[in-house]
């Protein structure tokens with residue numbers, strides 16, 4: 001079983017970690033588009049183009065299924081990918097929504113994500129059609145905080161407070177609609193005491209159980225479109241240990 005996982009950068013490694021924990025024998029090929037991150041500030045057509053190019057790279061590595069471990073790409077490009085590719089494609093939005101619907105008692109659910117994810121309305125449509133009230137907030141500073149390794153402490157606490165104050169007291173469940181955000185979970189939970197915080201990466205890994213066989217040689221290939229400055233630090237920081245990283249050559253133009 002060979003699983004392809006794609007993200008705009010390093011955030012999708014949180015999904016990789018959850019998938020690997022659940023299916024430790026499966027082979028995984030990861031691609032992070034570090035040359036063109038962030039996707040969250042781009043137009044739909046650019047997000048779709050970038051995502052298709054990255055998916056083609058992973059298909060060329062003969063993966064059996066593709067996980068789009070990026071909320072922004074899932075929100076804008078999942079339908080196109082499902083039309084274009086002949087392998088099963090999974091995004092992070094549906095599993096997160098499903099888990100939030102399971103957890104909410106009040107029917108008031110918050111969603112935080114990049115500007116492009118919130119603007120797409122993808123979460124809002126799915127949650128509203130299930131009859132819950134949705135409160136959204138784009139949190140653009142969360143991604144650079146994580147990329148700097150600032151996952152806790154005074155600065156992070158004030159940014160969390162800055163974005164989440166308006167949700168406090170209104171919701172009983174919050175979806176972390178960006179792959180970087182699980183790294184801020186502790187500070188978010190501290191600030192929104194008593195709120196269920198949904199990490200889509202865990203929900204996604206669980207939802208794959210009827211498609212993924214835990215078979216293979218446990219190999220892990222990590223490709224990035226740019227071996228950028230902070231990359232090695234971030235990979236080790238998220239995965240908790242050193243892993244070899246490689247440059248994905250070829251098809252990527254800005």
Ligand code: DGL
Pocket residue numbers: 007008009011012037038039040041069070071072073114117143177178179180
């Ligand atoms: N990985 C992206 C997401 O989950 C966040 C980073 C970006 O803006 O590309 O939406």
